[in-house]
Amino acid sequence: MISVFKNPIFIFASVAFWVNQYLxxxxxxxxxxxxxxxxxxxxxxxxxxxxxxxxxxxxxxGSGLTFTRTQVLVGLVYFSVVFExxxxxxxxxxxxxxxxxxxxxxxxxxxxxxxxxPVLQSKNHPVL
Numbered sequence: 001m002i003s004v005f006k007n008p009i010f011i012f013a014s015v016a017f018w019v020n021q022y023l024x025x026x027x028x029x030x031x032x033x034x035x036x037x038x039x040x041x042x043x044x045x046x047x048x049x050x051x052x053x054x055x056x057x058x059x060x061x062g063s064g065l066t067f068t069r070t071q072v073l074v075g076l077v078y079f080s081v082v083f084e085x086x087x088x089x090x091x092x093x094x095x096x097x098x099x100x101x102x103x104x105x106x107x108x109x110x111x112x113x114x115x116x117x118p119v120l121q122s123k124n125h126p127v128l
Contacts, residue, residue, distance in 0.1 A: 004053040007115050013042040013049075013107075040100045044107030048075060049115055056119070063119035069112065076108045 004010055017039055023029040031038070048067065056062035067075075080101045087094040 003119060004049045004056070004115065007049065009045055009110060009115055010049040013045040017042045017046060036097075037099060037103050040103035041107050043079065044076065044104055045111045045115060047079070048072065048108070048111040051075075052116065066116045066118055067112070072108050072112050072116070076104055079104050 020031070020034055020038055023031070024035065052065070052067060056065050059065050083094065083104075084096045084098075084100055088096040
């Protein structure tokens with residue numbers, strides 16, 4: 001596999017998120033369905049991808065590191081509770097929506113199935 005930051009899914013999710021943020025915050029353009037659920041769908045591949053890459057930099061056998069199903073599930077539950085239960089109670093900026101949790105779950109599944117793979121090293125380029 002390839003580095004997380006070079007993974008096409010990570011790149012797509014990151015670009016989609018940032019383009020949407022630019023359109024909404026700088027230009028005042030809102031794409032209705034994407035505005036409601038797009039960022040939630042992209043959040044987990046981006047968040048888990050960044051976390052996995054940072055862990056690989058810090059962990060001694062980093063390139064082989066992957067997250068377990070339990071770790072991905074804990075991240076999914078954490079995002080769901082914070083963004084769909086706690087923050088809507090304390091800020092009018094956030095609204096609770098069960099479909100956001102569905103999007104988080106789909107994004108977590110995409111991360112787990114397609115991005116959460118060890119980096120394969122060639123014999124000419126071993127891990128340092």
